[in-house]
Amino acid sequence: MTGSRTRQQILLHAARLFGRHGYYGTTTRDIADAVGIRQPSLFYHFSAKHQILAELVDADLRQTMGRLAQAESFDTSWAERFHFFLAASSRDYLTLPYDARGYYSDAIFTEPEFQDQRLEIERFHKRTQQLVSAGVDAGEFLGVDPVFIQRAITGLQFEGMRERETNATAPVSERPLQLSDFILRAVLSDPARLGAVRAATESRLDAVDRG
Amino acid sequence: MTGSRTRQQILLHAARLFGRHGYYGTTTRDIADAVGIRQPSLFYHFSAKHQILAELVDADLRQTMGRLAQAESFDTSWAERFHFFLAASSRDYLTLPYDARGYYSDAIFTEPEFQDQRLEIERFHKRTQQLVSAGVDAGEFLGVDPVFIQRAITGLQFEGMRERETNATAPVSERPLQLSDFILRAVLSDPARLGAVRAATESRLDAVDRG
DNA sequence: GTCTATATTCCGATAGAC
DNA sequence: GTCTATCGGAATATAGAC
Numbered sequence A, B: 001m002t003g004s005r006t007r008q009q010i011l012l013h014a015a016r017l018f019g020r021h022g023y024y025g026t027t028t029r030d031i032a033d034a035v036g037i038r039q040p041s042l043f044y045h046f047s048a049k050h051q052i053l054a055e056l057v058d059a060d061l062r063q064t065m066g067r068l069a070q071a072e073s074f075d076t077s078w079a080e081r082f083h084f085f086l087a088a089s090s091r092d093y094l095t096l097p098y099d100a101r102g103y104y105s106d107a108i109f110t111e112p113e114f115q116d117q118r119l120e121i122e123r124f125h126k127r128t129q130q131l132v133s134a135g136v137d138a139g140e141f142l143g144v145d146p147v148f149i150q151r152a153i154t155g156l157q158f159e160g161m162r163e164r165e166t167n168a169t170a171p172v173s174e175r176p177l178q179l180s181d182f183i184l185r186a187v188l189s190d191p192a193r194l195g196a197v198r199a200a201t202e203s204r205l206d207a208v209d210r211g
Numbered sequence C: 001g002t003c004t005a006t007a008t009t010c011c012g013a014t015a016g017a018c
Numbered sequence D: 001g002t003c004t005a006t007c008g009g010a011a012t013a014t015a016g017a018c
Helices: A005-021 A029-036 A041-047 A049-073 A078-095 A100-106 A112-137 A146-167 A173-189 A191-210 B005-021 B027-035 B039-045 B049-073 B078-095 B101-105 B112-137 B146-166 B170-189 B191-210
Strands: none
Touching: A005 A029, A005 A049, A005 A173, A029 A041, A049 A078, A049 A100, A049 A112, A078 A100, A078 A112, A078 A146, A078 A173, A078 A191, A100 A112, A100 B146, A112 A146, A146 A173, A146 B101, A146 B146, A146 B170, A173 A191, A173 B146, A173 B170, B005 B027, B005 B039, B005 B049, B005 B146, B027 B039, B027 B146, B049 B078, B049 B101, B049 B112, B078 B112, B078 B146, B078 B170, B078 B191, B101 B112, B101 B146, B112 B146, B146 B170, B170 B191
16 A cells, blocks of 8 residues: 555554444544544545545455455366455455455445445445355355355454454454355355365465465 | 333334444434434433433343343253254344344443443353353364354344345345354254254244244 | 644534423 | 423534744
8 A cells, every 4th residue: 555654554543443433433533643643634644534444445445356356266166266265355354454344334335425435345245246156056055145145254354353453362363264164164065175175275375475 | 122102213213223324323313303303302212322222232132141041941952052042033133123233242332331231242242152162062063263153143143234224125034044054054063963953943933933 | 744723513412491 | 292492512624834
């Protein structure tokens, strides 16, 4: 993410405060205090409070959509594609200092100033549902409702974000594979495949890290 | 829930608005407009805005804790107890006109005026984790992290509440068993048991309905 | 780029008439 | 039990000095 050091600090602390107290529960004064500047100084870097959240969501959606494209590009089973996507995009919580994925279902995006984000989130949700549908059609997944699964992912990632922002001792490094294992166990027609699927994801994540 | 008709209308519309826009994103004027009264008239029925949310949470926690006690009282396997609790407490979304379960992880409860609710929610989370741990110790469940499972339930129910409040066409009647099946499939050591476990829950829910 | 000072709007809550 | 009128405080955002 580009911008001056102060600008990055604003994004970092805003993401953490939004995660703890929500968008409306966080004031521009709270953000400024966390950064160590006065409240009006925020408006030199951002034209409005909602621009801060919009930029956080845009950056995260770009990365998450990239993870989806990366997963789809693998020449492998739907189970491995899905598991990799879930683990990799969840793991991005760890490597990014801030993350707004948990807001993907938030009612905040019904506000007119967030229309661009709402439309992009809808596209992302649709593509996630298509990934699940493909696995169902191929017989790899049980006849689950793709909309339910997509909403389950959103709920689990929202809760994961909350856990990171509200619980300093959260064992966050285990969560990405816990989450992807949890969802795959719930949808796989043959749960015995999970061990191999997980191993494939681990080797792909290692490859991504090295290259 | 006791109280005059207007008081019940306030609780109903407040729950829906909190679900759509969050606690801070909902103003007392929004609630009053939905009920069809003027904003100060709210304060004849409730001494403060936070008393509205507190009452919603108290009523829901009473019911949910009752479901947990009911599930624990059954002389059966941990899988059947857990599945019944998840389906029954999720189904309460349908029979109650309003519900605040989705807020159980909300940062709002770190505010001092919600201390009572925070402590009761912590007790509820602990008991849920104990139910999962018992199933793990008995070998019925995989060696999952009870804290992760409890947070997963919270995330899934939060998303379920959001779906009900933001999507008028949501197929909400299927969600309770979808949710309990989803979680049980993810934790059962022997996934083949799910059919029987689900059947047991369905017959228990029928029995509960008949009295 | 950050500051002080302040405009403006909005929110929760109270007072008192009916 | 609901209303009109309004208070006090807090929130976002702007103006202009440094």
